Amino acid sequence: TVSFVIYASVKACAPPLLEFSRKTSHMINPNIRKDEKKVVDFLEVEDLASEKVSFCRCWKSEKFPYCDGAHREHNEETGDNIGPVVIKRKAK
Amino acid sequence: TVSFVIYASVKACAPPLLEFSRKTSHMINPNIRKDEKKVVDFLEVEDLASEKVSFCRCWKSEKFPYCDGAHREHNEETGDNIGPVVIKRKAK
Ligand code: FES
Numbered sequence: 574t575v576s577f578v579i580y581a582s583v584k585a586c587a588p589p590l591l592e593f594s595r596k597t598s599h600m601i602n603p604n605i606r607k608d609e610k611k612v613v614d615f616l617e618v619e620d621l622a623s624e625k626v627s628f629c630r631c632w633k634s635e636k637f638p639y640c641d642g643a644h645r646e647h648n649e650e651t652g653d654n655i656g657p658v659v660i661k662r663k664a665k
Numbered sequence: 666t667v668s669f670v671i672y673a674s675v676k677a678c679a680p681p682l683l684e685f686s687r688k689t690s691h692m693i694n695p696n697i698r699k700d701e702k703k704v705v706d707f708l709e710v711e712d713l714a715s716e717k718v719s720f721c722r723c724w725k726s727e728k729f730p731y732c733d734g735a736h737r738e739h740n741e742e743t744g745d746n747i748g749p750v751v752i753k754r755k756a757k
């Protein structure tokens with residue numbers, strides 16, 4: 574009886590928990606420009622103002638689309654290993 | 666007694682489940698270059714071969730660091746809204 578109760582309670586709670594973890598495991602952008610159907614950014618290289626610009630790929634930057642170093646906390650908290658893409662102009 | 670058993674079994678399994686969902690909800694890169702401590706990519710604009718290049722920010726592309734459209738499936742499956750960053754050269 575005890576094992577049945579355990580079985581039943583696990584059975585009851587497992588599907589919603591799995592659903593929850595599956596869903597949140599796939600959503601990447603927590604809160605950036607959620608009014609846009611798809612967040613795409615453009616850089617025209619002729620407009621590159623400084624020698625380089627780093628674009629965020631962790632979706633945690635407060636200066637999105639630019640990298641502000643927030644990937645470090647993300648990597649530490651999760652064991653992930655992500656970072657920006659850096660667009661550079663060769664030094665003159 | 667029954668409610669205690671339920672309480673005990675939920676108590677026992679909740680922390681690892683929460684840990685799991687927290688962890689996977691934050692990990693973004695499933696399998697790209699996991700041997701690297703931090704995945705950073707560089708483009709020197711002088712090396713831009715074609716008129717534009719799209720960099721993946723969903724970490725699901727099979728042509729990473731380039732976008733291959735995999736963000737579409739990610740967005741559909743999760744309700745997310747992410748897309749690439751596009752580096753362009755003005756048409757001549
Ligand atoms: S802050 Fe997101 S990649 Fe650096």
Ligand code: FES
Nearest residue numbers: 721722723732735
């Ligand atoms: S495939 Fe990842 S952003 Fe397009």
